[in-house]
Amino acid sequence: MLVLAVVFCLPLFILFSVALKAPEDLFTDALAFPTDPHFDNFSTAWESNTGRAGGLRTALVSSLIITGCAVTALIVIGSLCAYVIARRPGKLTNTLYVLFVLGIIVPFQLGILPLFVMFRKLGLIGTYLGMVVLWVGILTPLTVFLYTGFVRALPRDYEEAARMDGASTWRTFSRVVFPLLRPITGTVAILTGLFIWNDFFVSLIFLGGSGRETLPVAVYSFVGEYLTQWNLVFATVIIALLPLLLFFLIAQKQMIRGFSGGIRG
């Protein structure tokens, strides 16, 4: 098993080893770690990528802003809606629930062009606000679906007690219900965050050439220019991956538990 896992992670080893190679031995012994690691590849990649529009530094900022704002918005919007659906059982909420599930199944590619035309009229192309709105649109169905399953299984005793004590709806939700949703909120944040952070398709269309490109788009345009210089390409890829790898190392257990929990829930 361990051997298999090592083979599985071999491409990652290659990623790091090539990123540290001198340009002349790019294709010699890919599996041997370079004896004189060229850490300057990273600074070269960083330098040649920053400073210009869509460079790595701005891309990092873009990715952080867009992912952070969109995930926050999704959590607020999704949990509130799920609260209504789970606590007002009936025909209407049932239909609503089915519609949200349908929203997960219909591929978003179909609506991309109309959204592009709509956003162009509203001046939202190439803006952070536009991207956040777009992601809320694409991922709200999944978020509501995950939250609803969880809220339905949540006992009502606590919120009823809060109500008896005269708490308002908003207070009941924000102080009693929402804290109880923590496990599923973690799942939602990880799932949607990963999706948005790694996205290339949507960001390419809506941010391409705007100077506010996210990391994958910036990496893509860099690779287009330097394709044969694999050491610099991989150094760039690693710089772009670093935030995610750190997050994975820290939150790996929650991430995996979140995935299985969310999928089971």
Added chain:
Amino acid sequence: MIADPRDRQSAVSDSAASPSRRSQSLRKVPWILAVPAVFALLVLRFLPAVIGATYAFTSWNGVGVAADWSGLENFRAIFDEPITSKALFNTFRLAGLLVIIANVGGLLLALSLHKALKTRNLLRALFFLPFALSHLASGYIWQYVFQYDGPLNRGLRSLGLESWQRTWVADPQFAIYTVLAVLVWQYTGLAMIIYLAGLEGIPDELHDAVAVDGASAWLKFSRVTLPLLAPAITICATLTLIFGFGAFDQVVAVTGGGPVNSTETLATQVWRNTFIFGRYGYGSALALILAGVVATFAIAQVGLLRYREKQLL
């Protein structure tokens, strides 16, 4: 015939009195809280999809506002043009193979990891890691692996398998499998996580009970484990199918659709035609086909597996 009025009264007061406190507090969750999500669903999800579907029947090229209806012309063109019909074929091939390989592989990994207790967490993390990486980044890594001078060919040479060497990414016959390799590498770990979660949900007593009855390992697997995994299979097969049909990033990173368009997929063709060539109507028709195929398969798969779930349980 006439019901005793006292009965009726008591029935009414019964239904009104006892659950009244409960329903009173429940009824107070106001609808307005659901408005933002419903707005997002209708305006940002369904409305664009409906508009996109209507574009598919026009010859709009992005110039002007009014578009001319062209009926099924776009769809006829899709099947006539070699690039798009090839893309359609490629998409089905990729999605089909991905579903089979990732699910069988993921299930096997999950079964062997489920028991291994000590190294389990480490192994689980290692297999899951590729899924967390950006698709574009993994695509670039694999493009390097498949280079003519790259690690794969070098490895084959050192094993004395020179005849197996290929110009993988540049070979129209093999290029599609390089894309498949990236997809499999990324999604097998996800499948494993889902199946592990499914296995954890199966109570040990069930296995013990069957073991007492003297069932063989295969019987145990096929009659107990597999049926109880049905929900996990449903979710996992549907997810990998959706990812396979929508494959875009990996194609762009590994082959860019080449050589000679041999690795174009529906998603890359939607993008190219719509946003590069400005063929809005044609691109929308492709997107509609993609949506139709995914929705049909997803709904059919969920329906079929749910049905089997019920049959087996």
